[in-house]
Amino acid sequence: MRSAIVAVLGIFALNGVVFGSWAPRVPALAAQIGAEEGALGLSLLGASIGMIASALLSGSLCARYGAKVMVLISAIAGCVVLPVLGLATSPLQLGLVLVVLGVTVGALDVAMNIAAVTAIRQSGRAIMPVFHAFFSIGGLIGALGAAGAAALALNPLRHLSIVAVIGTAMAIWFARRIPVEDLKPQAAHTGPKKSLVQRPVLWLLGFIALCSSVAEGASVDWSAFFGVHERGIGEASAALIYAGFSICMAIARLLGERIETRWGSQRMLIGGSTIGALGLFIAVLVPAPAFTYIGFALAGMGLAYGFPVALELAGAVGRRADGGGGERELGFVTTIAYSGFLLGPPMIGGIASVTSLPVALGVAAVIAWAMAPLTLLANRARRREQQTRQQAVETATT
Template identity: 35%
Template sequence: MSDRSPDLAALPAAHRNLSGTARQRARIATMAVFFIAGMMYASWGVHVPTVRDRFHLNPAMLSLALFAVAGGSIGAMVANGSWIARVGTRRACLTGGLVMAACAALILVVPVYWMLLVVLACFGGGMATLDVAMNAEASAVEKALGRPIMSSLHGMFSLGGMFGAAAGGALLSRGMAPAAHLALAAAICTLVLLAACPAVLPYVSHDDQPDAATPRANRWRSPALWALGTMALVALIAEGAMYDWATVYMRDVVLATPALASAAYAAFSGGMAAARFAGDAVRARFGAPQLVMASAALACAGMVGALLLPNPVAALIGFTLMGLGLANMMPVLFAAAASVKGIHAAEGLAHVAGLAYFGLLLGPVIIGAVAQATNLPVGLSVVAICAAAIAIAGPKVLRHLKI
């Protein structure tokens, strides 16, 4: 893609006559949806300890509750791709977002544990439905505008997450009841969705796709989607490991103070957010294969540096480089998944995102298992290996797909 005008012949008929203003409104609306999705996920994350204390959960029961969110997400991605392709991203964004908001408001209200598990599974399903739909919408807006915007939209998700965590912490520290906080976040989410979704691009059916003459392919038999999904899985093994193990590494290996150890997560997240807002320009200038190769190499170098130089400054620099390097993996892979020939964007995204979620679940477990058998630095070397594998294989896959 370039910064030129869109190729109208490559657009669905429903999008060809849209004015420039309508396309820009769609972009702003999609930015709002990404932001609110990040805010809601962070608002839930703030209350994991609250859920544990309210329901008196032991570690196994808390793990099952967290797994309910992940299980609901993966189940929705398996089941909802075809539905999103039928009803369109506008309806799917609204439906998934409203389910997510309603369930978030109920998390600390339900009276018993089994009901909590049901609500969390539905929360994960709503979040995953919104995730696939908003990324399919992002791909459509990219094509309508004729330039990359996927990375900046994922940057909005990161900003939403940072805002949600910061606002939640501030409100709770001032005495707001946890249930009231989640209800407020759900209300804000609902209002933003109701305001933004009318500007989302019009529904596009299977038959109105520009490649409608191409026979529809089965996403489960698509080598391209399996290749992209495998890369996404590997990328999120690395990303998930960073979320769960970076602070532990700072405390146990670097011997940093608690305050400095918590900065590891901030350094990684800050690098992610910054690189996502720069990623679109780099992809437009150099192309997706080059962006993936350079990003993965940077992530690998950052992790190797943090492991070889276990002191606070080197570790924080390394984790920042990890964030910069991993930031644009998912935006590029999602954009590629939405462009696979013969596969509807929503179905391709659901396939790749579902595999990616498995990586997010597996990452911390793999690192923990390797660390248990050896030590934590050796365990975290898996992250560097994952980044190196993407740097080598990623550009070849994207070039083969001509993306």
């Protein structure tokens, strides 16, 4: 079981490396295609569009072919597509390549989370936040590699080709050890079968993940800008705001198993959303620059659990009597969550342009806190669904 957990951790890290490798090279890619901010922004939307398009379908494919197969295919496909970014010569070409890359990353994201749910079930350990911590660590490794490549004046094609070769080798090595569930042929839910869109618990879990992604995206995209333009912090020092946010998020996720085991997923989500909202409020309401660092560090700690725990619970509510299932449910929740990464940045930017950036980040704080009541509603919907299923079982056996 230990090798299976290590394999899933490795795949999470690989996904982070892929993302962390190309995102910091955006300035070089912009110069390569001669794009200004507006055209570049439209090109970058391609990644989010591809991720949303693939998430729901990926859940069904994992249910049919298994997460192990989908992890291998999507990871290798992502590594193959990655260097193609270095061949783009126009904003349209860059956007189309990012759509394809987004499809592979979205498919891998769903497949690796399904593999993580399998590892959790087989090991009996609440380690979903730990898996997501390794995604953050992978992103940091990818970003450091990108910084090194830029310092050595490697163009994106050469740099991303090196990442692709290493990533492909990692994908093949780790995918072979991904855990596989031993499903019974007749596995199915007992009782009346509902479509995914008819299950309130899935919508609520999706909105929890959505709120988490919007608040996290606002912190990632605007923290340094906020430090420079609202608190008078220098650009180099402002970059440390995001660094502190990311490090605190990674540490909180690494400690997630211990916290979830002691407090449970519901208290974990409610406490995390409260701390995340408090951190953002501190950053925007206290004018001292030191509290900007403190506020975003708290936000990183609090927002660490929303997305991974929502996905863990989505897998749990889709579990069948044979111990399998949850693939389609996890894909459904992920699709809703991804819309937050697509809509969040322009929404925060739009609010900031009409009012101010502190007000916009205050809205992000409210969205972060909204995970608390959504968690209570999701727990109630989950219990109601379990009662309905149990009644159906009792009716069928009498």
